[in-house]
Amino acid sequence: xxxxxxxxxxxxxxxxxxxxxxxxxxxxxxxxxxxxxxxxxxxxxxxxxxxxxxxxxxxxxxxxxxxxxxxxxxxxxxxxxxxxxxxxxxxxxxxxxxxxxxxxxxxxxxxxxxxxxxxxxxxxxxxxxxxxxxxxxxxxxxxxxxxxxxxxxxxxxxxxxxxxxxxxxxxxxxxxxxxxxxxxxxxxxxxxxxxxxxxxxxxxxxxxxxxxxxxxxxxxxxxxxxxxxxxxxxxxxxxxxxxxxxxxxxxxxxxxxxxxxxxxxx
Amino acid sequence: xxxxxxxxxxxxxxxxxxxxxxxxxxxxxxxxxxxxxxxxxxxxxxxxxxxxxxxxxxxxxxxxxxxxxxxxxxxxxxxxxxxxxxxxxxxxxxxxxxxxxxxxxxxxxxxxxxxxxxxxxxxxxxxxxxxxxxxxxxxxxxxxxxxxxxxxxxxxxxxxxxxxxxxxxxxxxx
Numbered sequence: 001x002x003x004x005x006x007x008x009x010x011x012x013x014x015x016x017x018x019x020x021x022x023x024x025x026x027x028x029x030x031x032x033x034x035x036x037x038x039x040x041x042x043x044x045x046x047x048x049x050x051x052x053x054x055x056x057x058x059x060x061x062x063x064x065x066x067x068x069x070x071x072x073x074x075x076x077x078x079x080x081x082x083x084x085x086x087x088x089x090x091x092x093x094x095x096x097x098x099x100x101x102x103x104x105x106x107x108x109x110x111x112x113x114x115x116x117x118x119x120x121x122x123x124x125x126x127x128x129x130x131x132x133x134x135x136x137x138x139x140x141x142x143x144x145x146x147x148x149x150x151x152x153x154x155x156x157x158x159x160x161x162x163x164x165x166x167x168x169x170x171x172x173x174x175x176x177x178x179x180x181x182x183x184x185x186x187x188x189x190x191x192x193x194x195x196x197x198x199x200x201x202x203x204x205x206x207x208x209x210x211x212x213x214x215x216x217x218x219x220x221x222x223x224x225x226x227x228x229x230x231x232x233x234x235x236x237x238x239x240x241x242x243x244x245x246x247x248x249x250x251x252x253x254x255x256x257x258x259x260x261x262x263x264x265x266x
Numbered sequence: 267x268x269x270x271x272x273x274x275x276x277x278x279x280x281x282x283x284x285x286x287x288x289x290x291x292x293x294x295x296x297x298x299x300x301x302x303x304x305x306x307x308x309x310x311x312x313x314x315x316x317x318x319x320x321x322x323x324x325x326x327x328x329x330x331x332x333x334x335x336x337x338x339x340x341x342x343x344x345x346x347x348x349x350x351x352x353x354x355x356x357x358x359x360x361x362x363x364x365x366x367x368x369x370x371x372x373x374x375x376x377x378x379x380x381x382x383x384x385x386x387x388x389x390x391x392x393x394x395x396x397x398x399x400x401x402x403x404x405x406x407x408x409x410x411x412x413x414x415x416x417x418x419x420x421x422x423x424x425x426x427x428x429x430x431x432x433x434x435x436x437x438x439x440x
Binding site: 165166168169170171172173174175176177179180183184185188189190191192193228233234235236237240242 | 296297298300301302303304308309311312313314316362363364373374375376377402407409411412416417418
């Protein structure tokens with residue numbers, strides 16, 4: 001609790017700094033500064049705490065008495081179906097669910113299919129409370145490894161094509177596309193917000209990420225929903241194919257990038 | 267000073283605050299699938315170069331021009347003070363997202379040209395009106411959204427913004 005207050009005070013003062021500074025600050029420098037400040041005050045980064053929380057869930061029994069570790073091994077290092085390195089190859093086609101899945105959908109599927117969770121109970125916010133930390137933890141098991149997503153299965157190719165289509169699609173009342181903000185005008189400012197270049201930065205390698213401006217851990221599904229909201233397009237529900245498609249497109253563009261999760265972003 | 271603080275408070279929250287959901291449309295629940303349906307022009311623009319293929323260009327410009335409508339009064343030069351509010355309101359024009367203009371407004375984007383002194387450039391107000399109503403009738407596939415076409419701004423509201431950009435009284439031209 002005390003930590004939380006300190007954090008909020010810190011974030012607020014940091015942000016006031018941004019707004020009153022007449023000069024436009026270098027966004028990369030600002031992120032570094034915030035990270036350093038948080039480390040100084042808390043001694044640990046919030047994202048690492050959330051990964052720890054995910055690790056606890058990973059070893060905790062679900063409704064049917066099994067845990068993730070029952071199948072994937074302690075710390076995800078089982079002889080069968082280890083999860084070390086798994087994130088660096090996702091999204092991917094899975095035979096057991098006959099779907100291409102991203103991290104969020106894969107974890108939710110395992111919870112329903114193999115841990116006995118009631119799908120209705122975890123489809124909403126309650127589910128996100130477990131799935132986000134689990135995703136953070138599972139992704140961190142690929143730290144130091146290179147992103148290497150392949151398009152071997154026809155459904156993977158199809159997902160990639162759909163993702164590419166969505167990336168370039170001009171939609172909604174603002175006539176925007178992901179590409180307009182993140183390719184063509186990447187590096188420009190919308191108001192004071194510098195637009196990221198997710199393809200260039202091999203973005204999948206540092207997501208899920210802790211957003212210090214919101215004091216929240218986000219998976220890429222949260223990020224995609226946030227971007228659609230900005231352009232006044234109704235957000236795709238969590239676990240929707242659009243998330244998988246867009247991540248497939250971004251993941252292929254992230255190939256070669258070294259995984260470093262949890263990320264730390266504005 | 268007070269106004270400055272308020273505008274500053276807004277930008278702390280950044281872009282999420284700039285795009286507040288439409289209240290006018292609340293009530294009816296829209297879906298993602300409905301919202302990503304494209305009109306013909308949006309489809310044509312959905313390519314990595316964000317360009318209209320040369321063979322479609324004439325048709326594209328003609329169709330976009332046809333979409334432009336005028337205020338019933340016929341007056342395209344409204345009230346600059348109202349225009350000032352519409353220009354900066356994130357729920358209406360949201361023009362500062364991409365344009366700087368009034369030098370007092372520091373929270374302005376740089377996707378579009380700086381509009382400071384726009385009125386001194388001797389542009390035809392009718393061009394300004396048409397450009398804001400349908401930006402794609404002049405620059406196909408521009409990142410500047412088609413405010414009139416999508417009903418984000420009414421013809422009368424666009425006329426007010428035209429006055430804001432052209433009037434010698436307006437802070438844009440001071």
